[in-house]
Amino acid sequence: MSLTKKIIIALILGVIVGIGFTFAPGDVFSITDKYILNPIGQIFLNLIMMMVVPIVFVSIVLGTSGLGDPAKLGKIGVQTITFYLVTTAVALAIGLAVAFVLQPGKAGVFDVSMADYESESAPPIMETIINIIPENPIEAMSTGNMLQIIAFAIFIGIALAVLGEKTKGIQRLFEQANEILIWLVNAIMKTAPYGAFALIASAIGDAGLDAVGSMAMYMVAVTLALILHGAVTYSLAIRGLGKGSPIKFYKEFFPAMSVAFSTSSSSATLPISMKTAQENLGVKKSISSFVQPLGATINMDGTGIMQAVATVFIAQVYDVPLTFTAIIMIILTATLASVGTAGVPGVGLIMLAMVLEQVNLPVEGIALIIGVDRLLDMLRTSLNITGDAACAYIISENEKRKENAEA
Numbered sequence: 001m002s003l004t005k006k007i008i009i010a011l012i013l014g015v016i017v018g019i020g021f022t023f024a025p026g027d028v029f030s031i032t033d034k035y036i037l038n039p040i041g042q043i044f045l046n047l048i049m050m051m052v053v054p055i056v057f058v059s060i061v062l063g064t065s066g067l068g069d070p071a072k073l074g075k076i077g078v079q080t081i082t083f084y085l086v087t088t089a090v091a092l093a094i095g096l097a098v099a100f101v102l103q104p105g106k107a108g109v110f111d112v113s114m115a116d117y118e119s120e121s122a123p124p125i126m127e128t129i130i131n132i133i134p135e136n137p138i139e140a141m142s143t144g145n146m147l148q149i150i151a152f153a154i155f156i157g158i159a160l161a162v163l164g165e166k167t168k169g170i171q172r173l174f175e176q177a178n179e180i181l182i183w184l185v186n187a188i189m190k191t192a193p194y195g196a197f198a199l200i201a202s203a204i205g206d207a208g209l210d211a212v213g214s215m216a217m218y219m220v221a222v223t224l225a226l227i228l229h230g231a232v233t234y235s236l237a238i239r240g241l242g243k244g245s246p247i248k249f250y251k252e253f254f255p256a257m258s259v260a261f262s263t264s265s266s267s268a269t270l271p272i273s274m275k276t277a278q279e280n281l282g283v284k285k286s287i288s289s290f291v292q293p294l295g296a297t298i299n300m301d302g303t304g305i306m307q308a309v310a311t312v313f314i315a316q317v318y319d320v321p322l323t324f325t326a327i328i329m330i331i332l333t334a335t336l337a338s339v340g341t342a343g344v345p346g347v348g349l350i351m352l353a354m355v356l357e358q359v360n361l362p363v364e365g366i367a368l369i370i371g372v373d374r375l376l377d378m379l380r381t382s383l384n385i386t387g388d389a390a391c392a393y394i395i396s397e398n399e400k401r402k403e404n405a406e407a
Contacts, residue, residue, distance in 0.1 A: 003189060007258040010193035011200055014262075018204025029205045037202040044195025045263060047188045051271045053141050055181045056293045057153045059274065061174050063289025064157020073158070073290070076395060080291050083391045084299040087237070088338050091229050091301035092331045095308025098225040104217035104309070105316035146267065146297040154290075185271045189255075192272075196262035203264075203374050215372045218313050222376050225305045226383050234390045242394035243401075252280035253389050257382045264377040266296040266384045273385045277392055287396040295388030300338045302380025302387075303348045306373075307334050307355050314356065314365035326359040333358045348377070 021029040067073050132147045134140040140148035160167050160174075235246035250257075256276040260269040274292050277283040311330055315322050322330075337351045349370075353363050 003192065004255045004258070006193040007196055007255065007262075010197040011258060011262065014197040014200030015204060017197075017201040021201065021205035033202050033205060037198045037205075040198035041195055041202055044188075044191055044198070045265070045268060047191065047195075048185075048259075048263070048268050048271060049265075051181060051185055051188065052267050053144055053149060054177075055185070055271045055274070056146065057141065057149055058174055058177050058181060059285070059289035060150055060153035060293060061157045061160065062178055063286040064154050065160035065171060065174075066286035067157075067161070067290075070158050070161070073154070076287065076290060077294075079395055080294060080391055081298075083237075083394070084295060084338075084387070085335060087229075087233060087301050087387055087391075088299065088304045088335050089331055090233050091225075091304040092308045092334050094229050094233070095222075095225045095305035096312060096327060096330065098221050098228070099309040099312035102217060102221045102224070103316060104221045105313035144267070146293065150293055150297070181271070182275065185275055189259075189272060189275075192259055192262075196258065199262045199264075200378075203378070207372060207375055215369065218309065218369065219372055219376060221313070222306055222309045223379060225309060226302055226379050229301060229305060230383055230386060234386060237394060238390055242390075242397045244393065244397060249281065249390070249393065250386075253277065253386065255280075256389070257386060260382045260385045261378045264374065264381050266381055266388070269381070269385050270296050273389060277389045281389065281393050283389070283392045283396040284399060287399065288392045291392040291395060292385075292388045295391060296385070298338060299387050299391070300348070300351075300384055302383035303351065304334050304338060305383070306348060306376060306380055307352045310352055310366070310369055311355055311359065311361065313369070314361050315359075317365060317368065318362055320361060322359065329358055330355055348380075349373070 021032070064073060067076070128147070132151050134145070134148035134152055137148070137152040139145075140152065160171050230250075238244050238246045238249050253273075253276055256269060256273040259272050260266065263269055270293060273296075274288050277288050277292065278285055308330065312322065333355050334351060337354050349366060352366060356363050356365065
């Protein structure tokens with residue numbers, strides 16, 4: 001049986017077991033979660049998180065040195081960031097449209113008297129840009145600061161490309177390190193079905209059917225917007241810009257999407273999404289190694305959709321009308337915030353708090369969606385990494401066509 005089939009079966013069983021726990025008596029779920037599900041899920045997460053920093057650093061060094069020309073790197077960087085910003089803005093527009101049509105937060109239905117949420121402040125965008133250059137690269141690696149790791153790796157890669165033959169030994173060392181890391185990722189992937197089962201069962205058992213039931217329309221709105229963005233925006237981009245088949249793309253990339261669904265972390269899924277893009281979709285290693293780690297840090301289409309739907313939902317719950325100006329502000333704020341809050345823990349809710357404050361909506365409304373946010377986080381993480389892979393695929397295919405035309 002293929003790994004993809006095993007993961008799908010594990011996800012289905014996880015959902016069934018998770019729902020079963022909501023009907024179980026007493027402390028059955030809490031005991032099972034504490035001693036079985038949580039440890040298995042956490043071990044799987046730790047295994048793949050263990051690979052993130054080394055694989056991002058090594059692959060970006062190799063990808064940058066493989067591109068050779070720093071001007072080519074700059075061009076690909078501009079294409080990548082443009083794609084990410086445009087698709088994020090489109091995602092927000094889709095989220096807003098779906099929320100206005102479905103109206104998930106009709107006034108008077110929800111009790112907001114007990115809603116309480118303390119928002120954390122996100123760093124200013126300029127501070128984030130300045131902090132991209134690490135004062136201490138080793139500290140950046142130990143704390144997992146992705147933007148700083150990416151910046152340092154790019155500098156090393158450019159140096160290797162410029163020095164050429166002089167650093168052939170170091171280049172070979174990075175190539176051998178990459179081989180080791182790929183072997184380890186393949187080995188860890190064999191444990192994915194068990195990790196996926198435990199994480200899904202734990203998440204659904206923890207959320208409970210009561211929370212899901214009361215927020216059903218909100219969940220439907222977010223899910224529908226995520227599906228529309230994936231099925232329409234990415235499919236059109238893959239077909240129009242990448243000249244590829246969207247169906248083939250999704251079929252080949254599904255293993256990474258299923259792991260993202262179970263882990264709810266773009267960074268944790270990064271080693272697997274890069275491997276899947278390179279091996280199944282034929283994305284050039286040099287492109288994948290640069291585009292996908294950057295996307296895992298700053299490209300958050302799924303999170304943007306959640307923010308758009310949640311903002312309209314909270315506005316409807318509190319019976320606050322949103323003007324056209326407020327809608328434009330939501331799109332602009334959330335798009336810029338996706339870069340400005342890159343790498344900040346709990347980034348989705350921090351960005352949402354920023355958006356709510358920008359349009360004068362009560363931040364306390366976030367408390368209403370926290371109960372089901374973990375479940376929706378699974379779906380939006382799958383969409384986030386799909387957007388990263390779609391960008392890498394499109395740029396890679398265009399580069400291949402240019403090389404063939406020049407040859």
